[in-house]
Amino acid sequence: MPQKLDTLKESPSQTAGPYVHIGMTPNFCGIAGVYPVDLGTTMVNAKTIGERITISGRVIDGGGEPLRDCVVEMWQADAAGLYPSPSETRGAADPNFTGWGRCPADGVTGIYRFDTIKPGRVPFPDGRLQAPHISLWIVARGINLGLSTRLYFADEAEANAADPILNRIEHRSRVPTLIAARDGNAYNLDIHLQGPNETVFFDI
Amino acid sequence: MSDTNTPPETGPFLARDRLWHPQAFTPGYKTSVLRSPQRALLSFNNTLSEMTGPVFGHSILGELDNDLIHNFAKPGESAIGPRIIVHGRVLDERARPVPGVLIEFWQANAGGRYRHKKEGYVAALDPNFGGCGRAISAADGSYSFRTVKPGPYPWPNGVNDWRPAHIHYSIFGSGFAQRLITQMYFEGDPLIPLCPIVKTIKDPAAIEQLTAALDMSMTIPMDATAYKFDIVLRGRRSTLFENRLEGN
Ligand SMILES: [Fe+2]
Numbered sequence: 001m002p003q004k005l006d007t008l009k010e011s012p013s014q015t016a017g018p019y020v021h022i023g024m025t026p027n028f029c030g031i032a033g034v035y036p037v038d039l040g041t042t043m044v045n046a047k048t049i050g051e052r053i054t055i056s057g058r059v060i061d062g063g064g065e066p067l068r069d070c071v072v073e074m075w076q077a078d079a080a081g082l083y084p085s086p087s088e089t090r091g092a093a094d095p096n097f098t099g100w101g102r103c104p105a106d107g108v109t110g111i112y113r114f115d116t117i118k119p120g121r122v123p124f125p126d127g128r129l130q131a132p133h134i135s136l137w138i139v140a141r142g143i144n145l146g147l148s149t150r151l152y153f154a155d156e157a158e159a160n161a162a163d164p165i166l167n168r169i170e171h172r173s174r175v176p177t178l179i180a181a182r183d184g185n186a187y188n189l190d191i192h193l194q195g196p197n198e199t200v201f202f203d204i
Numbered sequence: 205m206s207d208t209n210t211p212p213e214t215g216p217f218l219a220r221d222r223l224w225h226p227q228a229f230t231p232g233y234k235t236s237v238l239r240s241p242q243r244a245l246l247s248f249n250n251t252l253s254e255m256t257g258p259v260f261g262h263s264i265l266g267e268l269d270n271d272l273i274h275n276f277a278k279p280g281e282s283a284i285g286p287r288i289i290v291h292g293r294v295l296d297e298r299a300r301p302v303p304g305v306l307i308e309f310w311q312a313n314a315g316g317r318y319r320h321k322k323e324g325y326v327a328a329l330d331p332n333f334g335g336c337g338r339a340i341s342a343a344d345g346s347y348s349f350r351t352v353k354p355g356p357y358p359w360p361n362g363v364n365d366w367r368p369a370h371i372h373y374s375i376f377g378s379g380f381a382q383r384l385i386t387q388m389y390f391e392g393d394p395l396i397p398l399c400p401i402v403k404t405i406k407d408p409a410a411i412e413q414l415t416a417a418l419d420m421s422m423t424i425p426m427d428a429t430a431y432k433f434d435i436v437l438r439g440r441r442s443t444l445f446e447n448r449l450e451g452n
Contacts, residue, residue, distance in 0.1 A: 006298075006299045007297055007298060007299065007439075008295060008296075008297050008298075008299050008436045009221065009224055009297070009409075009410070009413060009436060010220065010221065010224065010225075010297055010384075010436050010437065010438050011375075011384060011386050011413060011414065011435050011436045011437070012224055012225050012226065012386065012405050012410040012411075012413060012414060013225045013226060013384060013385060013386050014226070014372075014385070014386045014387040014401060014402075014404070014405075014414065015233070015235075015236075015385075015401060015404075016372070016374075016385045017372060017387075017401075018320075018322055019310065019318045019320045019322070019323065019372075020310075020372070020385075021320065022310040022318060022319060022320055022334075022335050022336050023308045023309060023310025023335075023336050023372055023374055024308060024310075024374055026310075026334065026336045029320055029321065030319075030321065031276070031319055031334045031335070031336060033276065033334075034266075034268075034269075034275050034276055034334050034336055035266065035269070035336075035338075036266075039260070039264070061238040061239050062237070062238035062239070062240075063238050065238075067239070069322070073383070075253070075256075075257060075258065075380040077252075077253075083252060083253075083256035084258070085256035085257055085258065085259065085378075085379075086212040086213070086259055086378065087212050087213055087214045087255055087256040087257065087378050087379055088212075088252070088256050089212065089214055098258065099258060100257075100258035122251065122252050122253060123251075123252065124251055125249065125251060130251065130253070133253065135253050135254070135380055137380070137383050139385050140239065141235050141239075142233070142235030142236045142237075142238070142239035142240075143228070143236070143239050143240075144225070144226035144227065144228055144230060144233070144236060144240075144404050145222075145225045145226060145228065146383060146384070146385060147241065148381070150253075165246075165248060165251075168246060168248055169246060174243075193238070193239050193240070193241055194238065194239075194240070194241065194242055198241060198242065198243050199241070200243075200246050201241050201243075201245050201246070202245060202246050202247075202248070203219075203220065203222065203245035203246065203247040204217075204220075204247070204248065204250060204254045204381050
């Protein structure tokens with residue numbers, strides 16, 4: 001027998017379940033007084049650099065119904081394209097921007113919403129610039145492993161056309177599933193879990 | 205975390221073993237049927253967007269955040285149920301401790317009842333139990349919290365399905381691609397092999413990985429029993445000897 005590799009298996013995922021709010025957004029579900037605020041509700045302040053935008057949409061199941069019990073998290077670069085993370089080695093990001101948001105879907109409409117700024121461009125490993133984008137992560141009852149995808153911006157057509165990830169999508173008709181429509185400073189993206197408009201989800 | 209002299213964690217993550225995780229479409233767990241993507245996932249090597257992630261400082265933590273027996277209780281009172289300590293370490297796939305990561309937990313009370321408006325189980329609410337807590341892993345990856353052992357509960361899936369006693373976990377890593385939600389089960393619970401959600405996991409060894417062991421070495425005599433639950437996050441690929449692009 002050769003020596004054993006001292007590697008471990010990642011802990012397997014289990015669904016977030018219907019009561020995910022208790023753990024991740026307790027104030028939202030009426031458990032007050034344990035945490036002062038729910039994490040991820042505020043990403044920007046008055047001093048944050050960048051163009052103020054809102055991101056909203058719904059997560060829609062294979063029967064066409066919006067999920068009213070999901071939680072969406074997002075992660076993005078600041079206006080200069082830097083991530084506010086210790087793993088960001090290219091420079092210091094805007095100290096007035098968290099880069100991370102968490103939003104439970106509305107219990108009636110299923111709408112998620114983030115108040116944030118438009119992200120700058122972040123390089124791909126080979127140095128090419130990616131189009132501005134936001135990483136999304138979706139968990140809910142019935143989702144066994146959190147779903148990863150991205151949101152791109154409809155008004156960045158030129159950058160989107162050159163984006164290395166969007167260009168990896170073999171079925172070109174599916175590219176628009178990742179592109180949020182613009183209406184003023186509001187961007188909207190519905191995420192489809194199944195069906196003809198199924199969102200491109202990532203294995204990353 | 206700023207209180208460390210080690211260089212920041214960076215670099216791409218090891219590919220996720222998607223056969224170790226539950227598949228998306230698991231009809232024994234009915235809600236997954238309409239919530240499971242059916243098209244192939246798009247695979248690509250990590251970019252900075254996946255390698256970086258948010259971190260949370262200890263300043264967000266309140267004194268009782270890791271004490272579910274008291275963090276919702278009226279002053280001088282405490283939650284009802286078997287008192288337990290849950291402890292363990294956050295490690296990565298290369299068996300290295302992962303310090304400074306936020307872990308959130310939530311659970312039913314000792315009777316199996318959640319404090320949530322969508323919860324319809326007849327078991328009583330405990331006025332002194334909220335059901336949420338959080339901690340940040342220490343320099344050696346360790347974390348711990350105190351709570352009451354949650355009860356099993358019935359749920360609408362089959363006509364008589366029960367969840368084994370469990371605690372839900374949400375774990376951050378140093379990169380957003382490590383983000384993970386899972387559940388901890390308790391050693392010896394006969395409901396574990398019957399549960400349709402547990403059974404979304406195919407490999408029995410993976411189910412064992414989610415089963416906390418009774419740990420008598422960490423019990424507090426005349427006070428609380430203890431369970432040990434280690435969490436493993438994705439590891440980063442070693443970039444030693446990796447070819448660099450010309451000019452980099
Ligand atoms: Fe549960």
